Amino acid sequence: MESETVLQIRRSFSASPDKVFQAWTQKEQFGAWFAPSKEFKTIIHDLDVRPGGNYRVEMNSPDGKTHIVRGTYREVVPGRKLVFSWSWETEPHFGETEVTLEFFKAEKGTELTLTHRLFPDTPARDEHNKGWNACLDRLSQLVDLNV
Numbered sequence: 001m002e003s004e005t006v007l008q009i010r011r012s013f014s015a016s017p018d019k020v021f022q023a024w025t026q027k028e029q030f031g032a033w034f035a036p037s038k039e040f041k042t043i044i045h046d047l048d049v050r051p052g053g054n055y056r057v058e059m060n061s062p063d064g065k066t067h068i069v070r071g072t073y074r075e076v077v078p079g080r081k082l083v084f085s086w087s088w089e090t091e092p093h094f095g096e097t098e099v100t101l102e103f104f105k106a107e108k109g110t111e112l113t114l115t116h117r118l119f120p121d122t123p124a125r126d127e128h129n130k131g132w133n134a135c136l137d138r139l140s141q142l143v144d145l146n147v
Contacts, residue, residue: 005119007129011136013110015143017103018079020110023143024101025049025082033142035059036134051076055084066090071099079103086116094124109144112136 013020023029027047034057035042045056056070068089075083082101088094097118104111114132119125 004122005117005125007114007116007119007125007132009114009129009132009136011112011114011140012106012108013112013140013143015109017105017110020112020139020143021079021082021103023139025076029142030057033138034135035138036131038138046070049073049076049082071096074098093120095120 023033025047027044030047031042031044034044036059039062041060043058043060045058047055047057049055051073053073053076054070055073056068059067059069061067070087070089071085073082073084075081080103082099084099086097086099095118097116100113100115100117102113102115104113114136116125116128116132119128
């Protein structure tokens with residue numbers, strides 16, 4: 001059943017859709033929040049945000065583990081939408097999944113909908129749910145700081 005392998009998270013930000021979008025698409029900003037905690041060291045190897053462009057991100061955890069995710073941008077609508085493939089180099093058993101980000105202007109900032117689909121099973125989906133929520137907490141701290 002597909003609904004069991006789809007993760008959807010909705011978050012509100014005080015910042016504008018353009019500012020939240022930039023935090024996903026500008027290398028320095030992306031590297032500042034994209035990891036589950038500040039104890040991780042994040043290295044952005046590639047961030048070519050255009051249809052057909054690639055990204056590759058390395059996250060080094062405090063316990064010495066390296067996590068590398070890569071993918072290709074499938075759709076880029078500035079300030080409104082990003083769609084990209086998602087594959088763990090370091091955990092290939094997850095296979096290739098797909099992430100869709102939709103940025104909606106709200107009365108007080110931005111409503112973000114993150115949909116991550118095509119997980120091989122519910123434990124993989126649930127593990128990513130924890131990671132995404134931790135990352136989005138850090139994103140909120142970055143973009144909502146100077147609203």
